[in-house]
Amino acid sequence: MTQSETPPSSDGTRRRDLLATGTVVLGCAGACALAVPFVESLKNPVANPLSDRLLDVDLSSLTPGQDMSVRWRDWPVFIQRRTPQMLAALQAPDHLATLRDADSKVLQQPKDATNWHRSVRPEYGVLIGVCTHLGCVPSFEKPGSTPEAKGGYFCPCHGSHFDAAGRVARRAPAPCNLPVPPVTFLSDTKLRIGHSAGDPGFSMSDIQQI
Ligand code: FES
Numbered sequence: 001m002t003q004s005e006t007p008p009s010s011d012g013t014r015r016r017d018l019l020a021t022g023t024v025v026l027g028c029a030g031a032c033a034l035a036v037p038f039v040e041s042l043k044n045p046v047a048n049p050l051s052d053r054l055l056d057v058d059l060s061s062l063t064p065g066q067d068m069s070v071r072w073r074d075w076p077v078f079i080q081r082r083t084p085q086m087l088a089a090l091q092a093p094d095h096l097a098t099l100r101d102a103d104s105k106v107l108q109q110p111k112d113a114t115n116w117h118r119s120v121r122p123e124y125g126v127l128i129g130v131c132t133h134l135g136c137v138p139s140f141e142k143p144g145s146t147p148e149a150k151g152g153y154f155c156p157c158h159g160s161h162f163d164a165a166g167r168v169a170r171r172a173p174a175p176c177n178l179p180v181p182p183v184t185f186l187s188d189t190k191l192r193i194g195h196s197a198g199d200p201g202f203s204m205s206d207i208q209q210i
Contacts, residue, residue: 054194056186059124065151067140069129072193073204076129076137077181078153079191086143086151086164087122095163100170101177107208108132108166109180112198118165118180120198126183126191127166131155132209133174138162153178176209 055072057079062068067080080086089095096102104114112120119125129137136157141149151164161169166178181204182196196202204210 054192057191057193058189059191060189065143067142067151070193072181075181075210077193078125078127078129078140080125080127080140080151080164082117082123082125082151082164083143087117089150090117090163090165098170099163099167100172100175102167104167104177106176107206108177109207110182110196110199110202112196113180116165118167118177120183120185120196124191125164125166126181126193127153127162128179128181128210129153130179130210131157131160131174132168132176132178133158133160133172138178179204179207179210 053073055070057070059079059081062079062081064081064083065086067078070077070079101108104118109118117125118127131138133155134157136155138153138155138160141152141154143149143151153162153166154160155162155172155174158173160172160174162172162174162178163169166180168174168177181193182199182202184192184195184197186192
């Protein structure tokens with residue numbers, strides 16, 4: 001069985017920590033440096049004063065096909081507003097055949113995001129921007145920026161591709177889909193990160209690989 005076919009470990013964090021110790025320090029320095037400008041570009045809106053684990057985000061400036069990044073609990077969080085074309089691409093049978101976990105069977109998201117678009121509302125995707133391989137920050141591939149770009153994410157460290165729902169490509173080194181944080185829409189343009197109204201018992205510690 002090749003590395004790319006290895007199923008996710010039930011103890012993924014420990015597996016990644018071991019890999020990180022041996023590989024990241026020596027081998028990833030240059031590639032990780034590529035990701036630094038992206039991390040530095042993250043916006044950091046004011047956290048909800050009631051709890052440092054809740055973050056309210058204004059989505060009113062996010063136009064279809066765009067994404068934005070915020071920081072929550074020291075993780076970058078990608079928020080994208082999907083076009084009808086992006087949503088259609090997520091459901092195309094030939095695309096689904098290229099994914100390792102098209103149906104989100106591995107617990108990488110709350111129950112209310114365990115669906116074909118891996119989000120509470122199909123129009124908005126919300127993903128933890130940490131590659132499930134060795135933890136680099138993937139970059140957004142704006143739809144139409146290249147002939148292949150359909151609004152997914154690419155990790156510069158070892159070349160993992162994720163689609164617009166954060167689902168990892170079958171042949172990528174990353175073992176799992178990008179994690180989805182718990183979110184609740186307070187209005188059509190206001191998103192709260194840190195609590196899932198549809199899965200209130202969900203905790204980020206439930207995630208298998210982050
Ligand atoms: S960290 Fe290796 S592919 Fe992302």
